[in-house]
Amino acid sequence: MQYAIFGANYYELSVEPNFTSSHYWRKFVRYRSRLELDYKQTSIGKSAKPQYRIFVAGTFITLLLLGCLSAYTLFASVNIEPSTESALAQQPVTTEIISLALEEAAPSPTSKQIVAAPRQPVVNTRAENPASELTAQQLVTETALANPPDKHTRVIKPGDNLSTLFTALGLNAELHQILQLGEPVQQLKSIYPNQKIHFYLQDQALVRLELETSLNRHLVITKQDQTYSVSEVVRDFDLRTRSASSTINDSLFLAGQRAGLSDAIIMQLANIFGWDIDFALDIRTGDQFAIIFQEKYLDGAKVKDGEILVAEFINAGRSYRAVRYTDSQNKTDYYSDHGHSMRKPFLRTPVDFTRISSKFDPQRLHPILNTIRAHKGVDYAAPTGTPIKAAGDGKVIFRGSKSGYGRTVIIQHGAQYSTLYAHLHRYAKQAQQGARVKQGQVIGYVGQSGMATGPHLHYEFRVNGVHRNPLTVKLPDAQPLPATEMTRFKYRTATQFAKLDELSHSLLASNDSQPEKSSD
Structure with missing residues (x-):
């Protein structure tokens, strides 16, 4: 009887999720040994040893067959196809009752009816369950969508500061916590007018802050687990190439506007050729230009102009060409079609002026002293x-x-050249005496200090100490690309x-063509 009960228990537990055959087999052997010992101590066991051996052997074989059957059922259930598993889950549940055959012969307190639970596919609880993780993520997403943060956008105005912006939203404590992040939030401390800052509030608490530091860069501060973290989001521009050409009939800016160019591109064009052409004095009617440049787009909308890729300017019949090139040392600049840098050692004019009020003249009549005094600049x-x-x-x-010059700066350029800048309103902080400066670096600001009748820059150019006319002096050429770079440059x-x-030829053809007269 006890062997029969143990066999039924073996079958019941074999279908449980955590059933392990080897574990239960060891338990069975220990139980069998105890039953054998109990049986031998009875009178029947002592007097019927051969029958006992037959009974034990038969019972063991029966239980072994039951174990094999349950093991087969176990392994078959593990390999159930997903579609079959789903079908099983949808079938009506039927309760099976296993009656023990030997229960009537010798009732025992341990004998019972075993109600088998509905068959379920075996699940390995130790394996990862991606489906459960995905469900959890979906729950988080659904929760966030159900309660999205409120977005508050502020356009920074003159006089605004972080304190006023955060106080208006009741976020004084959050501001203090964010500023404790130090260097990563330095840009937040240097806000300026027209910048946009976005506050994301959830239940009146700041969960996210975005500062638009440029068109495609955002400083992002996110709250997670009661602490703030900083990151920078950078979006790539969609670069599109465009071309334009025009003939100058009045001024460069008007011709550029007729060609659909922005002021930024027109200035870029003037800067590229500014070492060779004085756009205030040298422009002539009939001059032409042709350029190919880039425009930058975000989300399908143009946000700014890019760089000029290649350009040609024809001034007084002479052609100047320039191309944007990045050399093998990753240095980018503009070069002529012969590989000479467009950037000469000297700027032709060191200030954006409205007009030339006085030219280089050795016999000029001084406007204040009313005497003949050479104007050496x-x-x-x-x-x-x-x-x-x-x-x-x-x-x-x-x-x-410097006497009549007023506030003055003099720069030495190597052993041969020097330049003088006079009548300054004030100096730039970086232009200290003894400091090294770079071409194009701001060294001061226009004024009328000294003997001057109005705000202007007095500029002198000296070669070996001798004054030369800044408008006509031949400036030294820039060094060309090295011979080892030229093959790469041309390719x-x-x-x-x-x-x-192709663009230049189209421009010339359009200028040469005459409109046909229609006949009635």
């Missing part, structure tokens, strides 16, 4: 405060007041110059 009239740029790389050898720029040739 050029006066560029410009509004007070207009930035003045260093004409070339060099060292500041003088900064201070990389050939396509751009071919496109420029």
Whole structure:
């Protein structure tokens, strides 16, 4: 009887999820040994040893067959196909009752009816369950969508600061916590007008902050587990190429606007050729230009102009060409079609001026002293405060007041050249005496200090200590690309110059063609 009960228990537990055959077999052997010992101590066991052996052997074989059957059922259930498993889950549940055959012969307190639970596929609880993780993520997403944070956008105005912006939303404590992050949030401390800052609030608490540091860069501060973290999100621009050409009949800016160019692209064009052409003095009617440049897009909308890729400017019949090129050292600049840098050692004009109020003249009548005194430079009239740029790389050898010059800066460019800038309103902080400056670096601002009748820059150019006319002096050429770079340069720029040739020819053809007269 007890062997029969144990066999039934073996079958019942074999279908449980955590059933392990080897474990239960060891338990069976221990139970069998105890039953054998109990049986031998009875009178029947002592007097019927052969029958006992037959009974034990038969019972053991029966239980072994039951174990094999349950093991087969176990392994078959593990390999159930998903579709079959789903079908089983949808079938009506039927309760099976296993009656023990030997229960009537010898009732025992341990004998019972075993109600088998509905068959379920075996699940390995130790294996990972991606479906459960996905469900959890979906729950988090659904919860966030059900309660999205409120977005508050502020456009920074003059006079705004972080304190006023955060206080208006009741976020004083959050501001203090964010500022404790130090260097990563330095850009947040340097906000300026027209920037946008986005506050994301959930249940009146700040969960996210975004500062638009540029068109495609955002400083993002996110709250997680009661602490804030900082990251920068950078979006790539969609670059699109565009071409334009025009003939100058009045001014470069008006011709550029007729061609659909922005002021930024027109200025970029003037800067590229500014070492060779004085756009205030040298422009002639009939001059032409053709350019190929990039435009930057985000989300299908143009947000800003890109760089000029290749350009040609025809001034007084002479052609100047330039292409944007990045050399093998990853240095990008503009070069002529012969590989010479467009960036010369000296700027032709060191200030953005409105007009030339006085030219280089050895016999000029001084407007204040009313005497003949040589004017050894050029006066560029410009509004007070207009930035003045260093004409070339060099060292500041003088900064201070100089008699009738007023506030003056003198820069030495190597052993041969020097430039002088006078009548300044004030100096730039970086242009200290003895400091090294780079071409184009701001060294001061236009004023009328000293003997001056109005705000302007007095500019002198000296070669070996001798004054030369800044408007006509021949400036030294830039060094060309090294011979080892020229093969790469020609290969990389050939396509751009071919496109420029096609554009220039189209411009010339349109200028040469005459409109046909219609006949009635």
